Amino acid sequence: MPVDRWRPWLATGTALADCFIRAVRAATSSQELASLMEAVTADMGFRHYALIHHADLRGAPPGRVNIKHYPELITARLIDGGAYRRDPVLRACAFADAAFLWSEIDRIIALDRRDRLALEAGLALGLNEGITVPCSLLGDTLGSCTFAGTRRPGSVARLLGPAQMIGVFAFQAARRLILGPRPLVALPRLQPRQRDCVVLVGRGLSNKQIARALGLTPRTIDGYMTEARELFDAHGRTELVVSALFAGEVGLDELRQGESG
Incomplete structure (x- = not known):
């Protein structure tokens, strides 16, 4: 793409991410973070989002991030049914080094029949394309920020950069609000x-x-x-x-x- 064509979008995407990051770092409650996520999800042209730890979230366990607006049937399968370990999107997070498009998951992991059925089930509920941002912290459970379902699936690739920035800071804020500040610990050093x-x-x-x-x-x-x-x-x-x-x-x-x- 010629430089002059992507410069306007770069400015717009960076401004969106910067505005969101400033707001999310000042958030004082999970409810406020959820409102910010709903707004930025809509601004990017998506219908759904999910900030979650990849763990057993049944019964709202303490210390786990679980802030989302997602189709109930998918939530029931992944969380209530405990199928999160087999979900292709969540599984791909362990092997991706940055935000990725759902349409490119087969470049990250090998998909089997069950994976394709899971993606087709999402498609039937309007999750036609998405972006997922892996969020990891040494010693913590893997998490992710996902934006999914859009009327413009062909234009989603240009959102990878803003989604990466937004997703990382959103999950960081969720962890802070749920767990509190991470204490500074003097770690042992090996000779x-x-x-x-x-x-x-x-x-x-x-x-x-x-x-x-x-x-x-x-x-x-x-x-x-x-x-x-x-x-x-x-x-x-x-x-x-x-x-x-x-x-x-x-x-x-x-x-x-x-x-x-």
Whole structure:
């Protein structure tokens, strides 16, 4: 697309996102956030929205985001029926790195017959196209912001940028309103050799194998492992690796076999 053609829309989309972000950061209640979501959803040309944690939301569990205006039949299937883990849109969030179009989900995950039936069921209820924004925070359940159902499905792609900004800030606001401010915690820091050991433990190596891999004695590795467990107050190897992941000391990508540390 020539530059001159997309500049007007860029200005409009950025202004919409900026206006929403300013308002949503000042929101003081879930009801106020819901009103803002309804307004911005309409402004973008969608009929429905959903801000949700990808978790069992039956019975309104505390600490979970569940703010939405969505078709009742879909809500009944995903939440009341507990089918959220199998929903193709929500499943795609785990593999998408930014906002995505529903029409492009098959580029993110392989769709089976049940997935296609779920998408067809949504289509029958007016969910002809949508944008979903994955929302993740280390140590928290995956969530998302979705806008769905539009009279102009062919024009939805240009909303990806504004939807990304709006979705991330909306979910951030929902988490703040429901959970309160996240406390600042001084997280443990691993020394380089301790970290090397934790990464290799996460790949399934024993202490003897780690000693060979690092060119150290098994006794030295035992010492590093003991220090790392004490640092995180972890009672086992699995708990140690998980604690290091949540602290940001180790990345999931490093735990794959064959990855360099």
